[in-house]
Amino acid sequence: MPPHAAIRTEGLTKDFGGGHGVFALDLEVERGEIFGFLGPNGAGKSTTMRMLLDLIRPTSGSATVLGLDTHRDSLELRHRVGFLPGDFELYPKLTGREVLDFFAALNGGVDRRVLDDLVERFDAQLDRPVHDLSTGNRQKLGIVQAFMHEPECLILDEPIAGIDPLVQHSFHALLEEVAAEGRTVFLSSHTLSEVERVAKRIAILRRGRLVVVDTVADLLQVARQRYDIEFGATAPAADALRSVEGVEEVDGDGPRLVVSFTGAPDPLIKAIAAYDVRSLRSHDADLEEVFLRYYRDEGAA
């Protein structure tokens, strides 16, 4: 394997003015990983991806994909990268087959078996003109064209938008296979649940700036957990629990309390051990909550 990262950006900036764009983005995606690129709509995810494909050019900074400069080596880069834009259109009068043949020709031909396999997996409609297809069926053609030339790196902007859960399942299976072959997937979404299942690492982008890059596992560790506790004869005052280390929020009063906390549960458990605990139910750490916290900061920033 060559030494360079699958994707590396250095101070990558696209300033659209008025605070819009992407600013000083430093990001590194390793080869063979599935990397989730998250952020609310308008955070700059698509802008970043379009810069990687040389569709738009950075105001400053630079980026490489597979060690290739996004502008100088764009042709070779595009040969080795598959891209699914978040918003795209296909020639409406062409059939699915004609559209795929066209893209195959642009790539100097593709392996027929790979193409047929993809078409079969996603049950892509090939015989009807694109303008007759539903959004989901168009999206399937978009997915097939991104994968059909067996690219080493896939840049996918909101790939499962508009496709049904069954197809999403085959799509995620495909991503796992691709990553297992050492190929890289860079995947954007505005909802966490879409990437949580497949991505090992994620980055969150907000207002064009990177707010966090971490593994899903580490993010879960700092995520808030929640206990529903029901007390019997003796119960602590809600205020008493609020001062316990790690506790962030206590809801309810009297015998039933909902306690949210971060980190290890030990201090909380010791604090309630003095009382009559009837039941204790734990809720799994919710990554969505971490995620929303980063999003919500947007208003405060």
Add this chain to the structure above:
Amino acid sequence: MSGAVFATTLRLRLMTAVLAGVGMLAVILMVGALFPSVGDSIGKLNVPDGVANLLGGADYGTITGWMRSEIGAIYGPLVIAASAIAAAAATTAGEEESGILGLVLAHPVARGRVMLAKGGAVAVVVVIVAAGTWLGLLAGVAAAGGGISLADMTALAVQLACFGFTFGALALALAGITGRKAVAAAGAGSFGVLAFLVNGFAPLVDGLDWLKYLSPFYWYAGHDPLTNGLFVGGLVVLLVTTAVLVVVAVVGFGHRDLRA
């Protein structure tokens, strides 16, 4: 130029182009068929020089004057420029605005080669319309009882084709620089109207006669191809202008952000 882009673009524009060519043929044939009964009775119109200039002489008494005024002066250039501008604007800026080019250019094909392929397809559209004009002249003049030589009819069609190339290339250049279909179509169309008026009126104003040299209409038919045959100088000016505009289109398209 990218063969795949050229073939796909042409395929999608072919029907429209063939219809425009066939329409041109049919109209010219009808115009020719009307000449024996109508042309003689109109004769040479007694109109101001400016109007006569715009109408290609307004001499309806001869088949040459009739075709020059009915087809050569307005209808022919209008249809071929409109076909070229529509094809050029739709297949470049139009596809860009709708999000088609954003996906095409995610594949390994250089922007310059895409633009040249679009230019090639537009050129074929223009040739189809010019061929319709040529066949229409052959049929129409025959229906009128003859009177224009094959060489002169061919000359008009060739001059017209080069005129069409220029307007297609102008629309490509505007699309290449701006990426906006409306700018490409309206810009090239407005220039066409302006060029038509300048070519007609400039020669009537002392000191402004030279303005006609800025008009593609002058280089297309200023020397009257239906009478005098090919005007090589005119063809050179139109083709060089076309080439320069295509270069502008390629460079403009290569040096900016894609719009969608």
